[in-house]
Amino acid sequence: MHRIKKAACIGGGVIGGGWAARFLLSGHDVAVYDPHPECKRLVETVLANAARAYGRLTMAPLPKPGTLTFAASLQEAVADTQWVQESVPERLDLKQRVLAEIDAAAPEGAIIGSSTSGLLPSDLQRDMRRPERFFVAHPFNPVYLVPLVELVGGKKTSPEAIARAEKLLAEIGMKGVAIEHEIEAFVADRLMEALWREALWLVNDGVATVTEIDDIMRYGFGLRWAQMGLFQTYRIAGGEAGMRHFLHQFGPALKWPWTKLMDVPDLTEDLINRIADQSDAQAGVLTIRDLERIRDDNLVAILQALKAGNDGAGWGAGALLKDFEARLQAEAPAPEVDLSGPLRLVETTVGPAWIDYNGHMTEHRYLQLFGDTTDALLRLIGVDADYVAKGASYYTVETHIRHLGEAKLGERLHTTCQVVSADDKRLHVFHTIRNTESAQIVATAEQMLLHVDTEAGKSTPAPRTVLDRLEPIVRAHAALEEPDGFGRKVGEGRE
Amino acid sequence: MHRIKKAACIGGGVIGGGWAARFLLSGHDVAVYDPHPECKRLVETVLANAARAYGRLTMAPLPKPGTLTFAASLQEAVADTQWVQESVPERLDLKQRVLAEIDAAAPEGAIIGSSTSGLLPSDLQRDMRRPERFFVAHPFNPVYLVPLVELVGGKKTSPEAIARAEKLLAEIGMKGVAIEHEIEAFVADRLMEALWREALWLVNDGVATVTEIDDIMRYGFGLRWAQMGLFQTYRIAGGEAGMRHFLHQFGPALKWPWTKLMDVPDLTEDLINRIADQSDAQAGVLTIRDLERIRDDNLVAILQALKAGNDGAGWGAGALLKDFEARLQAEAPAPEVDLSGPLRLVETTVGPAWIDYNGHMTEHRYLQLFGDTTDALLRLIGVDADYVAKGASYYTVETHIRHLGEAKLGERLHTTCQVVSADDKRLHVFHTIRNTESAQIVATAEQMLLHVDTEAGKSTPAPRTVLDRLEPIVRAHAALEEPDGFGRKVGEGRE
Structure with a gap:
């Protein structure tokens, strides 16, 4: 069937480790291959964070975790797998070589995803003999809590591979969003990049500090975007008159020469220092470990909050969590x-x-x-x-x-x-x-x-x-x- | 001292009504003035939504709501107030005229805020005799739940007025973020606008639909931005190496010709129809009222989730809510x-x-x-x-x-x-x-x-x-x- 029994993670950093955690905690075996000497320690750190967060995320009985092995070679790792996920550094030549190796060694029935955050799948699949089973599966940090995976096929990718990936992602509590056309950086990073550039200008021009910008997001529109995104939020803003009305009314403002988006600020040492200093002041005594823990706890709580949404039916990422729990519940062995x-x-x-x-x-x-x-x-x-x-x-x-x-x-x-x-x-x-x-x-x-x-x-x-x-x-x-x-x-x- | 006893809301639409709700539900009297024949009905609709949401938002005993009056004139409304909030339509000449009238009639001790989402405070205060007490106080919909208010002074605004506004906003459970330099559209709308333009291009070019973009936000980065904003999120991504490392590593990508931000898509009838049709399909059977209710319930739940964050100390908008509840608790009269x-x-x-x-x-x-x-x-x-x-x-x-x-x-x-x-x-x-x-x-x-x-x-x-x-x-x-x-x-x- 389409069930995953074993997955391979090629590349074991924060992203590869996050994938491994998702598979393991959903009960699937995982083989990791990464020649990096620190690989085992890194993956185990991510796994510890993930086990802590995941146990608190679901009220459903978690299945027995899968078995984790560190393979001695790529070939050993991909043997007998249904899903191979590549998460090696973001260089086209390196990824092409690794993907060709995976393709040569992976069982016929396996599908192959790449965690690239921007390279085109058509370029990545160039040297594969069976490119139809390859796609980009771009996850978001922390992979063990944020459910989104952008699924992007290349010219030679089969629709079946994408459809299968969507199903298998649901099995591990994730949400695959298939993107119609491949473009560099796909959709999420394009959106984030747009806001990021504007934010850099605002700091550069002394309009607002790093802390003020973050506060404006987390006390303001971030609370809306976490649950409804952009268009549904604007749909409400348009009121009963609807989206057409909203676009006609607010569209002209787009032409006003407000933003500096047409240009990119130079990341001079001066600007880098300003941002880094403001960021240090914002974090205060909190270490990266502290921030990770706080972030994970908040993500768990927001996901559970959204699970109770829509009169208990669940909303967005919370509805997904509810479905995932129902599946765990149904698959749990009868008492x-x-x-x-x-x-x-x-x-x-x-x-x-x-x-x-x-x-x-x-x-x-x-x-x-x-x-x-x-x-x-x-x-x-x-x-x-x-x-x-x-x-x-x-x-x-x-x-x-x-x-x-x-x-x-x-x-x-x-x-x-x-x-x-x-x-x-x-x-x-x-x-x-x-x-x-x-x-x-x-x-x-x-x-x-x-x-x-x-x-x-x-x-x-x-x-x-x-x-x-x-x-x-x-x-x-x-x-x-x-x-x-x-x-x-x-x-x-x-x- | 600086407490609000009575506030005036000049302009009683969704935004003015939202302000009225914040004041009333925190126990302050409010006079609304708006010549619009539907004003009373509109404000009462917002108030009903707000009362429902607000009662569920705080566990603390809510104070006895203030008294709402609909004034027959602007002068009557602003008499005896400590805060006058202007929320009339977004036209500079209209706002200048209304603000001059408010300035002439408001008691000496009152401060005056404008809800404008983009006009410069220096332009707005032009015709006021006491411009030092005027500032932009830009709120976000729904005003009764989203805590953010951008506070922006003009050239003639006194720092004391901004400081007083910050204190008074805390009294009604809101978070004033003072912005150093006035620029058109301030900070939040600039950030939103940047992402909005990119989203319009993605739909225009057929890369993704309205639903896919919203899903990418609410299953993905929206969950992060609701709690930490942009810079703190990237700080974690930089890991132990810190923000400087992150900027050096990811900075160059800004120069890649990824986005289309340098240009603005034409809002042709064809593009408007495409977006509106996709938005209709996304909403399905849910009316605007349904969506408002779901949004409000989700906001309440997310705010409560963040209140439990940081090991119970509260985080971001949740820490603000916690402070607000403590204040309500302390101020509640003994039964x-x-x-x-x-x-x-x-x-x-x-x-x-x-x-x-x-x-x-x-x-x-x-x-x-x-x-x-x-x-x-x-x-x-x-x-x-x-x-x-x-x-x-x-x-x-x-x-x-x-x-x-x-x-x-x-x-x-x-x-x-x-x-x-x-x-x-x-x-x-x-x-x-x-x-x-x-x-x-x-x-x-x-x-x-x-x-x-x-x-x-x-x-x-x-x-x-x-x-x-x-x-x-x-x-x-x-x-x-x-x-x-x-x-x-x-x-x-x-x-």
Whole structure:
């Protein structure tokens, strides 16, 4: 099929390492080849950053990471792969040579991408025997968090290769945007370059400092562009009159001699020093490592914010994340139902949106996690989205929570559920949240649920199909000890 | 001192209305003057959007909104104000005339800002008798959510006016960035314009569509620019070698003949149609209203995401929001305490982020509302953010929730709290959520809290200052009946 089992990363710098992280953390094996003596250290640094960020990015259970190997040769690395990604330095002759080598050694079924940020795919594929399977796949730093990949084919690239790349990118949580015509620097870098030139002029002319320009972006239009880009933002600005109106109204301003874009500022030592000094002052005590960590945390939080957007359906990069999580969820092996003890139902990591100002998981998130646990139990007995859509469900009528420990940012948690008793209407459960590493209990919840006819809003017996799945669990759990803290009322027996 | 009591908005379109919303929702009175017959309707539409978004933006108690009046004349509007903001159409002669009128009528102590997006302040202040108090204050749509305001003085503007504007903007949750030299279009629009021109070329040349360009921004570099802008992002790209290295390495690419920026595409009918058609296809079934709502929700979520950034200290626009909330918190009047019954503590409306697919409030949001009620009680007895920052707090150890009704989208709810008992360490409360319209009970929660030393992680007696505030409530509530459902354990007495 089109699934990736193994990918090769030829070139193991920050970009190659970022690709390796994406593949590995999505469960695919990766072979890296880079003759650079520091390659292993560099890739492992990127991987550590990526593992930290990625674990916090998704609430879904991450698959078992793939296996990373450092190959002794390019040929060894590409053997038995479905995707080879080239990320060597940005020199046409070097890339042409490396790509021809990859082409000669890669299995027939593999597709080949280049991370170039500007060279034309038609030039890059010149010396390949099977150029139809080659394309530019231009990613953005940090590759393990920013989902965009520009996909650009050359004259000899087949549409199938691009289509396959789009599918495979979705598998690793990325968004391939196929660009119709190859031009140097493609689309993203052209747009960034335009703004970058103007920014350099503004600093050069003493209109604004580096910090002021960054503030203008991050307190201003950057907040809009992160979610809607340029045209959709202007569409709203045009109001009900629409995009045509907007263009007619604002178009003439383009002719005003505002910008200095027709010219390029000389990067004199003086200008370089000014920018570098302002940048140092802006960063203050923050090192590059600090900034990377802050950036990654912000990216995670923005992506999660966009995941909740559009009334929970997800928006833009957040909708992509939602789809990715759904795929992980669907592909996660069905929970092994071991009836010899409480059912282990939910695995999660405490994300940045879940913590309060003290760095602890916020109170109501415990109930969210207990609710997810109940949902997982209900799915197990056939009460899933389809079932609910037909007009019946279990509603929680009562919950008793005990807080016995704390959960902190980044910690892995899991929940278990013991079914204490059930009849045709009632379902009495006892959930436990544990820290997965220490196995310590963080909190427990005792819940009573009632099976209801959701349209009538009244309790009603559950059907046989549900009870047939529930009863074996009830019978097995009848042999378990009553959980500690069961049947408590608030404040009971507390000194 | 420099506080705003009343602001005037001269010109009441989307921008003037956005300013009015910022002032009103921060508790300041606003007079709007605009001879346009639709003015009232337009401003009220913006205000409704703003009230919805703003209520969700801050967790802090919002002050009582200021009073909005529609003045019959410019002179009436500016009387007795501390800030006059001009937002009339973008024509120099019109703005000069209106600003001269404002200058003649405004109180001596008022400062005067213009919302112009490009005209020079030196030109605008030409006919004013007191030009030193005038500056450009250029905001960004939606003004009630995007914090940036470019502050640009003209030749006759005093530095004190700019400094005062920066302070007053902070009061309404905005970020003034003072720009050193006046140039047409200032800084933000220059940067946006540069990218906009390049984007128009890319569409014109058939390289990419409107949707592809937006996707490239919002799945790619937009996610970086929303939090760090341009230079700090490139600083990271330069790695440990720093900004000088980055400039030396990437500078030469600026000279490559990549972009078409030296020229401007003709906005022919053909190009306008192409862009408008692509924009229609991109929006699909989403109306401008839908897009506005989605944009506002995303902005709220991104701002909140950035508030949690930098290990909870806040980052960029999120740090600004955090400061703003702290100020609101500090300035909030103490709630009126009526000890003759349970304390009425929280008022809220069920928002779209709080409901599940059935249109009912999601289970864990009940606990969030109970938690907010506990927080309100704690603030009442002096356990506020400052208190917690000093290393002590009350932690919830146990909660018992009963679900007795349902809460649906848009319904108003309020909560009450009965303090059942307390000693120097323990605090035992019983909360009730009611539908405000029907007065029906929706849910109750019984909670036990312990006073803790948060650093040691151990319970410790509350100090006298707290107990002195708590005890009168306990004594008064001792006279109340035990609430129905108090002391229940899960499933007790249920048939």
